[in-house]
Amino acid sequence: MPNKIIRVGSRESVLAVAQTELVMETIRKNHPEVELELVTMKTTGDKILDKSLDKIGGKGLFVKELDKALMEGRIDISVHSLKDMPMETPDELPILAYSKRGNPFDCLVLPEGVDSWDHTTPAGCSGHRRRVQLQKLFGDVPIKGIRGNIHTRLNKLDSGEYGALVLACSGLARVGLSSRIHHVFTLEEMIPSAGQGILAVQGRKGEDYSWLMETDDPISRIQATAERAFVRTLDGGCSSPIAAYAQVSGQEVLLTGLYYHDPEGIYVTGTKTDRIENAQKLGETLAEELKSRFLCGCGVENGGL
Structure with missing residues (x-):
C-alpha cells in the first residue's frame, strides 16, 4: 500500500478533470488511506485545434505529455478516455484498470x-x-x-x-x-467508437498498484479487449472511421463492428458472438470477417466520403 502522495495525471480540460475525479473518488472510497494529488497538463492534442487529428499525428497527441510524465516519475498514474488512446500502448506503461462504463452511445x-x-x-x-x-x-x-x-x-x-x-x-x-x-443514437443508428464511455488508468510496469483493484470493472475490461482488438486488427487509427461496441451477457460477448475502406469510400458492418474469455480473439475474428466481406463486395455500402 502506498505510503506517499499518489500523483494522478490528467488533461486539464473540464471534462478530463471531471473524469479523473471519478476515478479518484473510487480510489478514495475503497482506500481512504491513500492520499491523492491531481496534476493537470495541456497535451499537444489540446493545443492544436485548427487541424483534424489525422493531420497532426493522431490520438497519441492526447497522451504523449502524460506518458512522458509517467516515465519520468512526475506522476504515478494517468487517467484517459479510452477512446482517445492509441490502440497500442507501451509495454512499460500498461493500462491497469478500466472504469465502469458510462453511456457508450x-x-x-x-x-x-x-x-x-x-x-x-x-x-x-x-x-x-x-x-x-x-x-x-x-x-x-x-x-x-x-x-x-x-x-x-x-x-x-x-x-x-x-x-x-x-x-x-x-x-x-x-x-x-x-x-x-x-x-x-441507437446501436443500429450509430456504432460508437471503441472504448467510448470507459476511462483507462495507466501506470508504470512492475510497480504495486493493488490499491487500484476495485477501480477495474471486469465487464469494461472485456468490452475494451474485444473492441480494441477489432480496431487494432484493422489498423484503425484516429482518422479511420472504424467503430466497435461489445455487449456482455452472462458468459458471452456480442461484438458489433464497422469497417470503412477509405480509398473506395465504402464500408461494411457485422456482428459476432463468443465466450468472454475469447474477447480478444472475437475482435480479431470479426475484423478479419468484415475485411473478407469487403474484398468480396458482400454487404458493402457507400460511405459517402
Whole structure:
C-alpha cells in the first residue's frame, strides 16, 4: 500500500478533470488511506485545434505529455478516455484498470431553444466515424469538422456556426450537461467508437498498484479487449472511421463492428458472438470477417466520403 502522495495525471480540460475525479473518488472510497494529488497538463492534442487529428499525428497527441510524465516519475498514474488512446500502448506503461462504463452511445445536440435540426445547417462532427454514419441516416446533409472541448463546441453551436452537434453521451453526463441531449443514437443508428464511455488508468510496469483493484470493472475490461482488438486488427487509427461496441451477457460477448475502406469510400458492418474469455480473439475474428466481406463486395455500402 502506498505510503506517499499518489500523483494522478490528467488533461486539464473540464471534462478530463471531471473524469479523473471519478476515478479518484473510487480510489478514495475503497482506500481512504491513500492520499491523492491531481496534476493537470495541456497535451499537444489540446493545443492544436485548427487541424483534424489525422493531420497532426493522431490520438497519441492526447497522451504523449502524460506518458512522458509517467516515465519520468512526475506522476504515478494517468487517467484517459479510452477512446482517445492509441490502440497500442507501451509495454512499460500498461493500462491497469478500466472504469465502469458510462453511456457508450453518441447523441445529437441542438442549439438552445431549438426543437428540430434544420438540415440545411451543418452538423459538427469530430471524426469520420460519426460522419459516415450520420450521412447514412440523414443523406447528403452538410457536415463540418469541429475540435475543442465540450463547452467550446456548445458555444459554437449556440452562436449559430452549426445547426447540430454529434457528441458522446458520457462526456455530456460527466460535466452535468445531459439536458442538452436531443436524441441518443441507437446501436443500429450509430456504432460508437471503441472504448467510448470507459476511462483507462495507466501506470508504470512492475510497480504495486493493488490499491487500484476495485477501480477495474471486469465487464469494461472485456468490452475494451474485444473492441480494441477489432480496431487494432484493422489498423484503425484516429482518422479511420472504424467503430466497435461489445455487449456482455452472462458468459458471452456480442461484438458489433464497422469497417470503412477509405480509398473506395465504402464500408461494411457485422456482428459476432463468443465466450468472454475469447474477447480478444472475437475482435480479431470479426475484423478479419468484415475485411473478407469487403474484398468480396458482400454487404458493402457507400460511405459517402
